[in-house]
Amino acid sequence: MNYYLLIPFLPLTAFLINILFGKKYVQERAHWVSILAVAGSWIVAVFTLLKVLKGETVNEDLYTWVLSGTFEVSVGFLIDQLTTVMLIVVTTCSTLIHIYSVGYMHGDKGYYRFFAYLSLFTFCMLMLVMANNFLQLYFGWEGVGLCSYFLIGYYFNKKSASDAGKKAFIVNRFGDFGFGLGIIVIFLTFGTIYYEPVFTQIGGVAAQTISFLGYEVNLATLIALLLFCGAIGKSAQMPLHVWLPDAMEGPTPVSALIHAATMVTAGVFLLARCSPIFSLSEPAMVVAALIGAITSIFAATIALVQNDIKRIIAYSTLSQLGYMFLACGVGAYTAGIFHLYTHAFFKALLFLCAGSVMHAMAGELDLQKMGGLKKYMPVTYATMFIASLSISGVPGLAGFFSKDEILWLAYAGPSPVGKFVWAIGTIVAFLTAFYSFRLIFLTFHGEFRGTQKQEHHLHESPKSMTVPLMLLTIGAVASGWVGIPNLLGEVIGIEHSNWFSGFMNPVLGHPEAHGTHAEEWMLMGISVLAGLGGIGLAAVFYLGRRSIPVLLAQKFGFIYRILWNKYYVDELYSHTIVRPTLWISQNILMGITDAKIIELIVNGVPRAIGGVSQHLRKVQTGLLQHYAAIMATGALIIGAWILLR
């Protein structure tokens, strides 16, 4: 029996029940349906993990959707080590966030709708990671995107929310266009869209080049870069990152689940899944590593000065995703997935804590209006503190192990840009620690800076919210223990302590690393120092002399303004793409054709066809003689054509 089918289809069932019967019957009990389903998925996922640990992987078609000639599309499932890790991450986070939402969304008008969407999202995400062919992957890919837009625009009465949904939609179009094109190229090259034959045959075509837009391009590089387009869209990497910070307009559980733990990591998953393709193309690898590195430092610097609690965490997510891309770019796929896995826990935790804070502050997001919350909400404080320690790479916690592995493999790996991205990664580690603790100190320490009314309202969140926080804390602390570097393992007396790397070996291979133990110790030391240094500096700035950051902001006003305005990327897009388009349409085209361009494109073509339509419809006179005459003429013309040809 295909037990694993329960994993995606339980949430789907929950979605159907909630969407069909939610309004009338389920109503306030909607969470039971969804939570039970997702928890069931989680149990089956754990069961699957046990099977996979025994070496039982699955790669089979459930049923054939379309079969026409050589074109075959099936719903098929591939369950290997990589899939299993993703299953555990998705179902665990999803379950905990579902539970959290019970408290967070309590009393919301669209309660059942919210849970229905969450379940649908979970279904799509699971289909995405469990696919054994590119088309199903694409289906899941678009599915999670769709749910994401629904949920970003969940408060659709709020203009900024629906605008953010639209922005996410449009920006993702760019990436998905490339992704779709990549799948088409794969089908044209291999005649199949299944992972297995594609990955086994890719070696044979790696040297081929094809002419693309007038350039001779290496086929593997072309496919890899097209797929990469999709990855950077979904994972919000430069230059398509602009949608993610705005996506924080959605409810916080959504930010935690979709925009931190699962959906946005789909890009990393794609890179890891297609590692046989990427590994054959050095240019694509270098691009991935550089884009990852640039995004990570870019986002980290912006996060330094922001005041919106959710946006800081969103930029932090961007930055950490950059880390994962960087890891894949240097060939350390295992490390990238490892970071994806640990990151899911501590980042979901950070978001949920932020949600808890917002809950207490009645929706207030501005750090400058908080402060001293630690005595009102001890659980939130403690869990968020641990999560921040983890993300900062404090030894022993989850974030430390995954981050350290990435940095070491970047440094010691064969990648031509390895040393460079290592340097950036280390700086980012420092910055990450700094902004994470800036957030902690500004929120929980010092005096309360909000209004009296707000202070009166402060309270710890209900159990349904704090329990998931505590459970996630376990993950934020301990999830990294499955991947302790062998170097450290020897010290504490565990052999092959980097169990995770061994586990992923059959799928992702073993990354190359050339370096001495001394070097590895040194690098570990540097990254730990960077993390602790960041925390220390934040403490000095925000616990000690509060005047320093103000002074710095004044003195380096130029830099501060750049960071505050997020490097003006939104403005850049606005000035280079959006406004010129509008300007051309309003001025030039309106001047020339006396009509608006939007109307020209959106309405012009249909209108032209409509014009033809209006003329053609006049042929239908309603007069019988005309009809008969047209029939006869038609027959005559056909006859003449065939007989006289």
Added chain:
Amino acid sequence: MPEFVMPDLAPVMPEIVMTILALVTLIADIIFKRKETLAILSIASVVLVFFVLFGTPFKTTFNGMFIADGYSLFFKLIFLLNVVLTVLISMRYLVIERVNFGEYYSLILFATLGMMLMASAGDLIVLYLGLELMALSTYILAGFITYDMKSNEAAMKYFLLGAFASAFLLYGISMIYGLTGTTDLNAISEYIILNGLTANPVVMLSMILFAVAFSFKIAAVPFHMWAPDAYEGAPTSVTAFMSVGPKAAGFAVLGRVFLIAFGSVRMDWSAVLIPIAILTMGVGNIVALSQTNIKRMLAYSSIAHAGYALLGIIAGTGEGLASVMNYLLIYAFMNIGAFAVIIMLRTEGFKGDTITDYEGLAKSHPLAAALMLVFMFSLTGIPPTAGFMGKLYIFMSAVYAGYTWLVVVAVIFSAISAYFYLRIVMYMYMREPKESVSLAATPALGIALAITAAAVIIIGVLPSAVVSFARAAVAGF
């Protein structure tokens, strides 16, 4: 003097049972006052025929005039389905239109009997008679609302032009008979090949005349002129009936005659059908854009869909034929489903057949709007609905037969079609309701909608069962 030999009746059993039950329905009309009884009786008849159909051996009888095979079985299923769905959506509608008479059901059964004979015809004479039986019954049904001028006009135009098309068919039959001395499809094919008549002008002319007559039945341009007027004027339930049944029957005979009798001149008839297909898709989709009456819009949509289905015939392969059959089955579900929603809007004193009547339907009747959305998506061909699957298979078979450029044309017209289908969706969901619309929902209508909507989605998600059934049906062709 030839001896009378009792022919093997087993393969004709479904038709015999159908005839008997149609007569029973006719007599029951006198006995029962409640006409709903007749509706149930005719559905029961069809179900009975359905079971008989599956017990029928695949054989040829009546000197090769009647062929029972997988191909005819598949089409007969479409016809029977068409009857069930039409009857379900008719029951309340006939009361509203004040034409609740028993002959309606008998005529539907007789028309279906004609279609079944067409699908099984192995001889041009049987084919012609089946076609006339179907057509004459349908003419009457189109004019069933005798007090309504539009309905009368529809029947009149359909009848006169239909007679005109029949003349073409008879002319074609007489020509091929004059040349080959037979009306048997296989014998015609043999005669053409044996005597090397593949370039003979009489064969060409007769083939063209067949193409014209069948194009009329499937409403292909430029022989479609009757369709918009007839579809708009006829009672809505009859429009649903005749947009599916006669069209499918037309394709059944088109496939059989062209692939068997004219199989050796494939290149010539595809040269005839290709321009017809392009014109059909083009005119159907483009003129549909400027329609304001939803029945008329669906008439043009029905024309366009015939154009897509023609691609499968043009492909000329077994796979192409299977995809056409698959498409027609899917079309039966989605089109009758759409008509069921239209009928639901028809109440006493409210026509509900202009596009603006659908404004804000999602607010007042969310379920009806959602169903309409499913059918419109399917007609557009948006996955995961059945309409997408149907189009995909047709297009794939055409691509494999080497008609990629034709598929590109079809996809472009298909994209244009999205405009008018989705306009209905836009009206339903994006606009505010103008006046309160009440629905004439009945259990029967509910069953029809449930069947069609479920089928549209299930076939969209799990198409392989239907497709492999169609492929198996063609295999014994």
Added chain:
Amino acid sequence: MNIELKEIVFLCVAIMTILPCFIVAFSRNILHSAFALFFTFLGTAGLYFFLDADFLAVVQVIIYIGGVLVLLLFAILLTRNIEDIKTTNSLSIKHSVLAGIVSLIIIGGLLYSYISNRWVFPLRENPDYPYFTIKELGDLLLTKYLLPFEVVSILLLAVLIGSLVIANRSVR
């Protein structure tokens, strides 16, 4: 050219067929047209006899004279203001020219086929061709063409129901 009796009879029949056609087409009195049609139908039946199609000839008399023409006369009888029909039957120059051209094309086509073809009469040369066709047709209808025969009966029934539907409702 040796004119036999048969040829003379044929000519008479042909004239009886064609001449009334002009009355049918050009008469302004519909009653005259209807009566002229009677002779045309009768002449056509005669032509069938000359083609050795005795069954067809009899059927022609039964259906066209016994059925169609009688129906037509009844229709005229039951229609009021039948005289008004005259006013609508006008022919414009444009239409006459068009009709003339079409007629010329048809005549040309007929002449062409008459001149260019070698006319043979295979039926007469065929020794198997029956002297009376009615019996042979009856045999065929109940053996080879049994299915079409049965289908035709159903077809007629359907048409009967249909005409009742229309007629009955209209009267009601």
